[in-house]
Amino acid sequence: MTIVGKTNQSARFRRSRWLMTLLLGLYFVYTFVPIWYVITSSTKTNPDLFTSFGLWFASDFHLWQNLYDLFTIQHGIFRIWLWNTFYYSLVSGLGAAVFATMAGYAFAKYEFFGKKFVFALVLGAVMIPQTALVIPIFLLLSKVGLLNTPFAVILPQLVFPFGVFLMRAYIDEAISDEIIDAGRVDGAGEFHIFSNLGFRLLMPGITTVFILAFVASWNNYFLPLVVLNSTEHFPVTVGLAQWYASAVSGSGGALLFTVVMAGALVSILPVIIAFLIMQRFWQGGLSAGGVKA
């Protein structure tokens, strides 16, 4: 990669380099416009949102008032939504990562009866349309009285087949059979070997699966939309979508437009910042998935 740049510094090469950078720059503008739009819109008053230019600030800087409204409207329900999203994502992310790691370890390091079949079953699960699962889950949860509780969102999300697939690939590569055999020679039990490997060798993989499961849960909309109906259990996605629908249809009052924008800003910034900080992990995870596939 760098070899090319160092050995070939002709004018033609430099020109094509600027050209390619320009191409990337254009796409960057496209990527950034919606994010820029939410930033400028959250700083406006509702009338300014309609009259001032969408991609620039209005003369009246109204961000603090919008944030104040966002966190106080409907008795501060937005704070509860943020907390719910965080709590659902954290619990399902942790659970999904632990269970996927154990399952991935079994697939990577053991031969057992039915291995191929079970793994094919897990992979096939990716193809199932959401509605095919969510409709019966809704009916079953209502039978056991778990509908409209945090469990209804968290429990189904503990199943993260893609994480099993990733962990199998990761463990195949990161943990040699020799280490495990050495443990066996020392007389350690199978579970003992696994838990001792845990923090040193499995951690990067676990972290990656955790981040992916966390984000999947953070972004989830369909499942919570169906299984929850009281606003105090909503995650941000369902709550904001409801505000948005009422703002668009005009039934929620004009105030809501800028509040929805502020809500969108507040709910995407932490994830974007977390992504920037933890890029090593998610990039590693996606690479494993892509290369091994």
Add this chain to the structure above:
Amino acid sequence: MTDIAIAARPRRARVIINKKIAPYIFLLPFLLLFAIFLIVPLAYALNLSVYRSALVGGLRFVWFDNYKRAFTDANFWSGVWTLFKFGILQIPVMLILSLIFALILDSGVAYARAFFRISFFIPYAVPAVIATLLWGYMYGPAYGPFAQLAGVLHLAKPDFFNDSSIIPAIANIATWEYMGYNMIIYFAALQAIPMDLEEASVMDGASAFTFAFRIKLPMIVPTIIVTIIFSIIGSLQLFTEPYLLINLARNTINSHFTPNLYAYTLAFIGQQYNYAAAISFVLGGVVAIVSYVFMLAANRRVSE
């Protein structure tokens, strides 16, 4: 430290799990949840789909009547047709962009590569709900920046919500969300190709991008096939974006715009759980067939 711990207490009674049962124990928690939240619901839905609830007489076993109905239901197939139009537009545009950017980033023929790589991925961190909401605002005819720009330039205001523009409008949102995700996967696959090949080609005088295009691209074909299959599966499940845009595009997005939207409406507005279950199984069948046919075609190409 762990070695000492193992050596120092050799005689302590400890349950040593047999190598034969160990994998089952490791799999148990995952498979238990997998059974409860995947297998059981699927079986339950399958069972639902062969019944029909009537106003008089309650539930009645009707064999494959719901499936027969689905196969001749114009609402369902118009949804599948929408998905087809959406997929045939969105998947190639998105994946070709992902591939071009991955090749540029990998071959080093651009400045600020790390910056672009990370920023293109950022939309993936934005929930689909919020991405739709942002683009929905921007598409707005009254205050959206596109309408405003058109007004300043005295052009006709663009309409993103009519019959011919709604699919591109949704395709644009999906591309914005997932281009970077696929780009990162391609980038990683390209980076995993050993370096000595590259050095050899530099000595031959091949330019970096041509090299990437001619030699590296064919080497990541398996990765490309996987991303296409995942994109097909994702597209066929389209729900969130049209569901949220309904309020803005009342004339174009109806309750059966996509099969998932149709199943949702049937189940949770019409309380027709049985028919909705049949619809989602037919959709699952469509997903499986399309993915399988594509995989067959791709394998034939590769082996030729």
